[in-house]
Amino acid sequence: xxxxxxxxxxxxxxxxxxxxxxxxxxxxxxxxxxxxxxxxxxxxxxxxxxxxxxxxxxxxxxxxxxxxxxxxxxxxxxxxxxxxxxxxxxxxxxxxxxxxxxxxxxxxxxxxxxxxxxxxxxxxxxxxxxxxxxxxxxxxxxxxxxxxxxxxxxxxxxxxxxxxxxxxxxxxxxxxxxxxxxxxxxxxxxxxxxxxxxxxxxxxxxxxxxxxxxxxxxxxxx
Amino acid sequence: xxxxxxxxxxxxxxxxxxxxxxxxxxxxxxxxxxxxxxxxxxxxxxxxxxxxxxxxxxxxxxxxxxxxxxxxxxxxxxxxxxxxxxxxxxxxxxxxxxxxxxxxxxxxxxxxxxxxxxxxxxxxxxxxxxxxxxxxxxxxxxxxxxxxxxxxxxxxxxxxxxxxxxxxxxxxxxxxxxxxxxxxxxxxxxxxxxxxxxxxxxxxxxxxxxxxxxxxxxxxxxxxxxxxxxxxxxxxxxxxxxxxxxx
Ligand SMILES: Nc1ncnc2c1ncn2[C@@H]1O[C@H](COP(=O)(O)OP(=O)(O)OP(=O)(O)O)[C@@H](O)[C@H]1O
Ligand SMILES: [Mg+2]
Numbered sequence: 001x002x003x004x005x006x007x008x009x010x011x012x013x014x015x016x017x018x019x020x021x022x023x024x025x026x027x028x029x030x031x032x033x034x035x036x037x038x039x040x041x042x043x044x045x046x047x048x049x050x051x052x053x054x055x056x057x058x059x060x061x062x063x064x065x066x067x068x069x070x071x072x073x074x075x076x077x078x079x080x081x082x083x084x085x086x087x088x089x090x091x092x093x094x095x096x097x098x099x100x101x102x103x104x105x106x107x108x109x110x111x112x113x114x115x116x117x118x119x120x121x122x123x124x125x126x127x128x129x130x131x132x133x134x135x136x137x138x139x140x141x142x143x144x145x146x147x148x149x150x151x152x153x154x155x156x157x158x159x160x161x162x163x164x165x166x167x168x169x170x171x172x173x174x175x176x177x178x179x180x181x182x183x184x185x186x187x188x189x190x191x192x193x194x195x196x197x198x199x200x201x202x203x204x205x206x207x208x209x210x211x212x213x214x215x216x217x218x219x220x221x222x
Numbered sequence: 223x224x225x226x227x228x229x230x231x232x233x234x235x236x237x238x239x240x241x242x243x244x245x246x247x248x249x250x251x252x253x254x255x256x257x258x259x260x261x262x263x264x265x266x267x268x269x270x271x272x273x274x275x276x277x278x279x280x281x282x283x284x285x286x287x288x289x290x291x292x293x294x295x296x297x298x299x300x301x302x303x304x305x306x307x308x309x310x311x312x313x314x315x316x317x318x319x320x321x322x323x324x325x326x327x328x329x330x331x332x333x334x335x336x337x338x339x340x341x342x343x344x345x346x347x348x349x350x351x352x353x354x355x356x357x358x359x360x361x362x363x364x365x366x367x368x369x370x371x372x373x374x375x376x377x378x379x380x381x382x383x384x385x386x387x388x389x390x391x392x393x394x395x396x397x398x399x400x401x402x403x404x405x406x407x408x409x410x411x412x413x414x415x416x417x418x419x420x421x422x423x424x425x426x427x428x429x430x431x432x433x434x435x436x437x438x439x440x441x442x443x444x445x446x447x448x449x450x451x452x453x454x455x456x457x458x459x460x461x462x463x464x465x466x467x468x469x
Pocket of ligand 1: 240243245263264265266267268269270271272
């Protein structure tokens with residue numbers, strides 16, 4: 001069995017800490033830029049263009065219907081091969097992050113869409129009948145109400161991403177799961193797994209709790 | 223002035239389908255400035271659809287809506303400008319829950335008519351006073367009763383200085399004891415010379431305040447006339463049947 005969990009943690013905690021920081025950071029980048037991209041996708045979904053709808057439908061269906069790991073492999077191996085110029089501009093790390101962002105954008109676009117759909121149709125009708133423009137209706141009436149549903153869902157997406165980024169370790173990216181590879185080199189095989197699991201659990205449970213607080217806040221202001 | 227100059231809203235062979243369902247089957251109607259027109263008829267007959275076509279909340283499948291001489295078209299850039307002059311009040315109030323009573327009223331004038339905020343607020347206070355809600359200016363709609371919400375919705379529309387007010391069953395979602403307050407507000411409005419088109423199930427009210435009553439059934443105006451003509455001497459058997467059920 002070798003060393004105990006606590007012993008390993010005390011000895012290598014800076015490695016775990018760096019891994020956890022990497023995880024939070026990759027998840028944040030994925031959701032942050034995923035939200036920007038996802039918002040654009042959601043806006044396209046709300047437009048009247050049928051062609052745009054069809055393209056977006058395919059985009060969202062493909063991204064959500066295939067495993068993130070497959071998307072990462074494609075981004076990591078195939079994209080630089082198909083577009084050699086990417087090698088000059090971007091690091092390999094970037095391709096994996098790109099896969100995370102694109103993956104997140106598909107989920108976020110659906111979050112935004114359903115957040116907007118959750119606002120009663122009568123709100124739009126009242127706004128438009130007052131003569132509000134479509135964009136004022138969106139920014140002053142719909143979005144301020146939709147945001148109460150969107151923000152908690154985005155936070156949940158962040159939690160999901162914290163777990164998803166564990167796949168990035170496969171590509172030698174320094175996140176929490178990658179510490180397993182590092183410590184396996186030191187002949188520590190089972191201890192890091194439980195420590196890693198524990199850290200993931202702490203992160204997700206604490207964040208879930210924060211989200212519940214946020215939702216309760218919104219419920220009060222209703 | 224000729225009669226045509228006084229026409230505020232005209233519909234020409236107005237048609238509306240929802241998929242295969244033909245809801246409006248060609249409605250020709252003229253609403254005159256200052257007129258108070260009530261619309262009655264059985265459920266599903268197309269009353270709301272007709273009203274919602276007048277400001278193009280519902281896009282007609284065929285025919286035209288002409289407002290103050292302009293053909294309303296969903297692709298026209300002026301639609302928002304025309305809508306500013308067509309106030310609408312809904313059965314479900316549709317007040318904005320995230321805005322205070324004051325902001326509910328001032329939002330559209332400030333945003334779309336570029337009225338200075340303090341001027342808009344001053345006017346909003348006056349409007350609130352006329353409907354007895356001046357003490358609620360800083361409340362949020364969740365603190366209001368249904369009747370108060372509907373009165374707010376009415377003054378919100380009034381703040382845009384519309385040329386006509388459309389009401390779609392403004393009291394149908396209210397508890398009985400609140401109906402009178404809202405009807406009184408509408409009555410005052412009608413008496414002040416505002417052009418009003420009111421879909422209602424309140425027959426007594428329609429008879430009292432209307433210049434003209436339209437009976438819409440199965441997608442057409444099956445009968446129209448003064449309240450006296452329509453309620454006392456209905457000609458169409460369908461009008462008679464409907465009135466016998468509701469009176
Ligand atoms: N958005 C819609 N999609 C499909 N069908 C609709 C839609 N709106 C209305 N209808 C249908 O059109 C018909 C007329 O509806 P409308 O609401 O105009 O009737 P109404 O006379 O206002 O009835 P009520 O007195 O019940 O309010 C109904 O059969 C209704 O189901
Ligand atoms: Mg109706």
